[in-house]
Amino acid sequence: xEIDPFIFRxxxxxxxxxxxxxxxxxxxxxxxxxxxxVTNAISSVIIVGAIIAALAGTSESIFNTSSIxxxxxxxxxxxxxxxxxxxxxxxxxxxxxxxxxxK
Amino acid sequence: xISANLAAIFYLVSGILFILALRGLSSPDTSRQGNYxxxxxxxxxxxxxxxxIGNFSTSLVYVIMFLVIGGAIGAFIAFKIPMTAMPELVxxxxxxxxxxxxxxxxxxxxxxxxFNLGNVGDIKLASLIEMSIGAAVGAITFSGSIIAxxxxxxxxSGAPIxxxxxxxxxxxxxxxxxxxxxxxxxxxxxxxxxxxxxISFFVGVLLxxxxxxxxxxxxxxxxxxxxxxxxxxxxxxxxNTALIITGALVGSSGAILSYIMCKAxxxxxxxxxxxxxxxxxxxDDKKEKKDQKPVKSGNAxxxxxLMKNASSVIIVPGYGMAVAQAQHALREMVDKLKxxxxxxTYAIHPVAGRMPGHMNVLLAEANVPYDEVFxxxxxxxxxxNSDVAFVIGANDVTNPVAKTDPKSPIFGMxxxxxxxxxxxxxxxxxxxxxxxxxxxxLFYKDNTLMLFADAKKMTEDIVKNLD
Numbered sequence: 001x002e003i004d005p006f007i008f009r010x011x012x013x014x015x016x017x018x019x020x021x022x023x024x025x026x027x028x029x030x031x032x033x034x035x036x037x038v039t040n041a042i043s044s045v046i047i048v049g050a051i052i053a054a055l056a057g058t059s060e061s062i063f064n065t066s067s068i069x070x071x072x073x074x075x076x077x078x079x080x081x082x083x084x085x086x087x088x089x090x091x092x093x094x095x096x097x098x099x100x101x102x103k
Numbered sequence: 104x105i106s107a108n109l110a111a112i113f114y115l116v117s118g119i120l121f122i123l124a125l126r127g128l129s130s131p132d133t134s135r136q137g138n139y140x141x142x143x144x145x146x147x148x149x150x151x152x153x154x155x156i157g158n159f160s161t162s163l164v165y166v167i168m169f170l171v172i173g174g175a176i177g178a179f180i181a182f183k184i185p186m187t188a189m190p191e192l193v194x195x196x197x198x199x200x201x202x203x204x205x206x207x208x209x210x211x212x213x214x215x216x217x218f219n220l221g222n223v224g225d226i227k228l229a230s231l232i233e234m235s236i237g238a239a240v241g242a243i244t245f246s247g248s249i250i251a252x253x254x255x256x257x258x259x260s261g262a263p264i265x266x267x268x269x270x271x272x273x274x275x276x277x278x279x280x281x282x283x284x285x286x287x288x289x290x291x292x293x294x295x296x297x298x299x300x301x302i303s304f305f306v307g308v309l310l311x312x313x314x315x316x317x318x319x320x321x322x323x324x325x326x327x328x329x330x331x332x333x334x335x336x337x338x339x340x341x342x343n344t345a346l347i348i349t350g351a352l353v354g355s356s357g358a359i360l361s362y363i364m365c366k367a368x369x370x371x372x373x374x375x376x377x378x379x380x381x382x383x384x385x386x387d388d389k390k391e392k393k394d395q396k397p398v399k400s401g402n403a404x405x406x407x408x409l410m411k412n413a414s415s416v417i418i419v420p421g422y423g424m425a426v427a428q429a430q431h432a433l434r435e436m437v438d439k440l441k442x443x444x445x446x447x448t449y450a451i452h453p454v455a456g457r458m459p460g461h462m463n464v465l466l467a468e469a470n471v472p473y474d475e476v477f478x479x480x481x482x483x484x485x486x487x488n489s490d491v492a493f494v495i496g497a498n499d500v501t502n503p504v505a506k507t508d509p510k511s512p513i514f515g516m517x518x519x520x521x522x523x524x525x526x527x528x529x530x531x532x533x534x535x536x537x538x539x540x541x542x543x544x545l546f547y548k549d550n551t552l553m554l555f556a557d558a559k560k561m562t563e564d565i566v567k568n569l570d
Binding site (some may be wrong): 005006009012013014016017018019020021023024025026027028029030031032033034035036037038039040041042043044045046047048049050051052053054055056062063064066067069070071072073074075076077078079080081082084085086087088089090091092093094095096 | 133156175229363
């Protein structure tokens with residue numbers, strides 16, 4: 001009997017929850033805000049689905065109902081990716097400045 | 104064009120890079136490197152997606168164009184946003200993830216062939232379940248985050264909105280979603296799919312409106328978690344490992360943060376969800392206390408005198424400091440104190456501010472070294488050995504009632520033992536209660552000196568008087 005590929009994906013999912021659990025508990029409380037903004041940025045990897053949907057249009061009709069939803073999702077996810085990573089970077093930069101000053 | 108297997112391996116790599124991105128946040132020193140890992144993971148995921156499709160038609164030009172437009176908007180926001188507005192920003196970003204999840208699910212439903220999920224009207228059962236769950240959670244995340252955003256921005260009142268039968272309505276709608284998904288699987292009807300999404304939008308609104316302003320840190324963390332589960336749902340639909348791993352990471356991260364926030368307020372997760380906190384202002388109770396007890400109030404000169412003669416000072420900042428933008432003036436004051444060889448530390452309560460870790464970021468912005476900033480459990484014993492506690496913009500998190508009065512709504516909440524200090528300086532505009540809507544006993548203690556003024560102005564005046 002063959003194992004359904006779904007079970008493999010489910011295994012990855014469950015194991016990742018455990019990884020997430022231990023990794024997030026080790027995040028220092030002073031970095032909880034950057035944690036939220038960076039998780040925001042990485043969850044926008046959903047953009048891969050948006051790209052597939054957007055590129056599914058044929059060359060005659062680039063914009064059909066399905067691909068339009070894809071294109072809008074690309075914009076939304078891109079705002080999040082750039083905004084999320086850059087604002088995280090901006091915050092983390094502040095944690096650095098004073099360190100240097102002290103040294 | 105690369106093979107599906109190779110693409111899957113690259114998606115795994117990007118998933119691992121995302122894990123390392125979170126791992127980096129375990130200390131400020133490694134955090135920036137972590138962020139670069141995250142960016143690298145994202146670039147790999149996007150490039151691999153382009154390569155695996157290999158359809159370089161004119162659509163690609165549009166995809167890149169939209170990517171750049173979104174990126175430019177995101178970058179603009181990231182550079183412009185003041186640090187005090189981080190909670191709104193994060194809530195806003197959550198709503199975008201949620202909506203993106205909904206749109207990807209819709210796209211997959213309308214054109215399943217593009218995702219190898221079958222054909223219109225004949226979508227694989229498992230995929231249909233996955234995409235409708237992804238869409239439903241995404242829709243809840245979207246509308247819930249919009250409400251949270253409006254409340255945090257002050258466009259909508261932070262007061263909880265409750266009506267009778269609310270919880271039953273939520274329950275019915277929740278069950279309704281599951282029933283509809285069941286029929287969707289049987290009929291593949293487009294109308295049912297849209298109905299599921301619309302009901303989910305309503306559920307998102309209904310879930311967040313009863314939650315009061317004081318519980319906002321929990322709400323943001325909770326929506327963070329939802330956005331992760333929505334992404335994971337879509338990840339299952341697209342059979343994409345990067346998305347599944349990320350969804351699980353974000354989902355558990357948000358759940359842990361919600362747990363930490365609930366614990367810091369001594370509230371159960373269920374009671375936060377059910378809402379209504381922050382509404383229980385028993386008006387008569389407040390009035391009675393107000394005209395009975397005397398308060399000592401002072402001015403900047405008194406405060407400066409007290410601090411100059413102290414040998415150790417603990418600063419207790421709260422959201423009020425952020426609102427008044429007093430963090431830079433505060434830093435100036437601390438610099439002066441340090442010049443006089445006074446030991447200064449900062450004590451941060453986990454729920455100070457409107458989101459987890461918000462106060463730390465604001466202090467970091469004002470160039471406060473992070474090794475002078477301590478969490479509740481690390482500093483609480485030091486109050487008894489310190490001369491002055493300087494409470495600026497915090498309120499409920501210092502209220503000794505949480506330890507003494509079992510009837511108080513905040514009883515049992517871990518609080519900072521500010522009253523154990525030899526003297527307490529409490530900067531506040533008036534005697535009004537904090538978000539929890541209860542009076543702070545600290546105001547009436549003998550060793551408390553109230554400084555009635557705007558936080559920023561008072562701090563600046565103290566700085567002048569320290570010379």
